[in-house]
Amino acid sequence: MKYAIKFIQDDNDTLIVIAKDFQEFITYGNNEKEALEHAKNALLTVIEGRFQGREVIPFGTHNIAYPFIEVSSLITLKIAIHNAMVEKNLRKADLVCLLQCHPIQIDRLLDLNHTTKLDALEYALLTLGKSVIIDIQDAA
Template structure:
């Protein structure tokens, strides 16, 4: 699952830039410049996706960018979202992953918390236990 979401950027009445996510309507932010607004958009996206996770809802799929700018969570958050999506796919709750990893359920809460610094090794292990693996790709950054 990819977590690179297209955004709409519009000039607001007060001259600031408003950023919205068509696929994640809960994620909205602004900035004084377009670059500032896009930088803030990462936090808005992660915060909205944490709400989906807290409510145990499926994560919204990202639509095609079709020339629009895109925003994605940071690398660690992307791995955590992948674990969450894999758990839902497998119909596992946090307790199931805790048992499979031989961890305390509170540790699974931290593992899935986008604001907590987990290790890549733990997230890789969780994904493998859920029947998934990480495939990494890099891409050029738009100038």
């Protein structure tokens, strides 16, 4: 999943980075490389904030005219689980009951820094009425 970003040259020779999909997203860097690194970290922070606030997370609007930040497939699946939970008004405790597992497993399932097994993510999505379709494309 890709999120379009925009670099804006600031008055003090830094680059400000914003993202169309997240109004709360803003970061900066002294050059493009540093700004992009900060943007990757800021994106994960914004997503985690939306997880905590139980807000739907957009699935990215990559525009060819803009550079982008790409999140991993695992994070994409975790976002899909979160969005399905918000859509169905389910809490973590509800998912514990549905998946018949321990609360710590749900915490890991939704932790962006945890390397969750693909089968656990797929099972959670299936339980939430979603299916996973993998699309392999040539790299750009």
